[in-house]
Amino acid sequence: MPPDQWNAVALDSQIRASSSNPVIVNDYAVALWRSASGQVNAWEDRCPHRGMRLSLGFVEGEQLRCIYHGWGYAPDGQCRQIPAHPDLTPPKTICARRHAVERRYGLIWTNLADDPQAALPDLGADEGWVAVRSIFLTGGVQEARKAVAGDLAEWDGTVSDGDVVTLEMPDGTRLAAAFQPVDAGSTGVHFVARGPAATAEGRHGLARQVVQLRNRIENN
Numbered sequence: 001m002p003p004d005q006w007n008a009v010a011l012d013s014q015i016r017a018s019s020s021n022p023v024i025v026n027d028y029a030v031a032l033w034r035s036a037s038g039q040v041n042a043w044e045d046r047c048p049h050r051g052m053r054l055s056l057g058f059v060e061g062e063q064l065r066c067i068y069h070g071w072g073y074a075p076d077g078q079c080r081q082i083p084a085h086p087d088l089t090p091p092k093t094i095c096a097r098r099h100a101v102e103r104r105y106g107l108i109w110t111n112l113a114d115d116p117q118a119a120l121p122d123l124g125a126d127e128g129w130v131a132v133r134s135i136f137l138t139g140g141v142q143e144a145r146k147a148v149a150g151d152l153a154e155w156d157g158t159v160s161d162g163d164v165v166t167l168e169m170p171d172g173t174r175l176a177a178a179f180q181p182v183d184a185g186s187t188g189v190h191f192v193a194r195g196p197a198a199t200a201e202g203r204h205g206l207a208r209q210v211v212q213l214r215n216r217i218e219n220n
């Protein structure tokens with residue numbers, strides 16, 4: 001049974017409209033897709049027909065189409081179109097497995113539990129967060145969290161260690177690191193920022209610092 005827990009899986013700006021993307025959370029394959037109108041969906045990366053990866057599919061308007069036989073799925077998961085049988089209304093039982101998904105703090109989050117009750121991590125106001133950079137670290141999520149918090153503690157500012165690690169910089173900028181447990185040997189870390197340095201230009205400087213952080217951790 002998957003844990004009732006929200007994990008950041010991408011920077012919101014990384015997932016373009018009309019695209020389907022593969023994401024792994026706790027060894028489980030997710031198709032993260034965004035419709036033409038911008039709605040984000042997190043589905044099991046498996047077509048109900050013959051099991052093809054839906055992340056390889058293509059988005060047409062508000063539907064995700066499987067690359068193999070072209071079956072089309074609406075955001076409610078229901079199969080709406082079977083190209084080989086255009087006059088057939090697909091039975092209701094043909095339905096992709098959907099997972100809870102939220103967009104907040106410039107991040108996309110999923111919760112794989114069947115009936116999610118957990119609250120999203122609270123970073124305060126949702127407005128003003130900008131994408132900085134995603135990195136991947138070798139090792140499990142606990143190890144990655146410890147390493148990121150340890151590195152940020154050497155920066156100027158105050159670190160808060162929790163599900164999301166944050167750094168309050170002297171100029172009031174807040175840098176947040178949200179973790180994606182990929183598998184036992186790999187963890188994604190998605191960085192977003194809010195405040196004076198979270199501008200189009202300042203963001204690039206922060207992204208360079210995040211890359212240096214990754215290099216320090218990986219070379220340690």
Ligand code: FES
Pocket residue numbers: 047048049050051052066067068069070071
């Ligand atoms: S496997 Fe997806 S449509 Fe056949």
